[in-house]
Amino acid sequence: MDLPDVMTAILVSQPGGPEVLVPAERPVPRPGAGELLIRVAAAGVNRPDVLQRRGVYPPPPGASDIPGLEVAGEVVAAGQGATHLIGSRVCALVAGGGYAEYALAPVGTCLPVPQSLDLAAAAALPETLFTVWINLFERGFATEGEWALIHGGTSGIGTMAIALCGLFGVKAIVTCGSDEKCEVARRLGAAAAINYGKQDFVAEALALTGGKGVNVVLDMVGGDYIPRNLSALAEDGRHVSIATQRGVSAEVSFLDVMRRRLTLTGSTLRPRSLAFKTLVAEELRANVWPFVESGQLRPVMDRTFPLRDAAAAHARMEAGDHVGKIVLVTA
Incomplete structure (x- = not known):
């Protein structure tokens, strides 16, 4: 599959309020061994994203500076050991990079999205x-x-x-x-x-x-x-x-x-090792994911916002009126 060279991502222009979240162009990342490149359909908005935007919760070493800790979409490229997943629909826990049109995810923190679950709802699950x-x-x-x-x-x-x-x-x-x-x-x-x-x-x-x-x-x-x-x-x-x-x-x-x-x-989740997060994903796959596949477990959805309106999504989260998950969508 031919991939574009650049993508739209949401960056934190400087620490501050929701208005500091701005769309910008970034190179499309390329997956390494054990990594998937996901064409992001949706990305969940979480309280740690707000703290990162304010400048009090920086990404862990090696993580993307683009906010966003969970995504869902189609796997469009993969590194060594993960190419069998190209073309599949997944949701993933990531250490950063979710507020973008493409995001890298370790194969170990990805979970398969059943056809009965839309990708916006899938993006509201991992974190x-x-x-x-x-x-x-x-x-x-x-x-x-x-x-x-x-x-x-x-x-x-x-x-x-x-x-x-x-x-x-x-x-x-x-x-x-x-x-x-x-x-x-x-x-x-x-x-x-x-x-x-x-x-x-x-x-x-x-x-x-x-x-x-x-x-x-x-x-x-x-x-x-x-x-x-x-x-x-x-x-x-x-x-x-x-x-x-x-x-x-x-x-x-x-x-x-x-x-x-x-x-x-x-505990805090974001700084934990990939090995730990992979182990948790395996536990979720065994103990919880059957409820997702059967339709018994669905996230409570508040509102979706276009990716470029990430600032409005953050404003809604900070207002405290939401019930359930706020999600950014790229389409």
């Missing part, structure tokens, strides 16, 4: 799916019959967490910023939804669990939420941090941690 699987189910050990408290219930992460909890028998309690979002979360399958502007989520979580507390917390808030989250945990509970929107510091009583045998953990 949230990897993140929730790693943190809620691997680090947080959420298991059937347990209670999970999930903040940001109608975000991309939150809606994916609700879906996976439903599939694996975990009872999800989520927090949201309005009664309307709480109603959406309940319709999506949350066991309960708490309006954090009107209700004390600690008291509500304890009441819902008969005073015992939740077994795991998935937290993207940080700051003063941390001690409150711990108060909502049951004995032997697990607290998993994945973001720090309200700050990176908190004061907690480690006497309480010891007495109730709590576990505090967390």
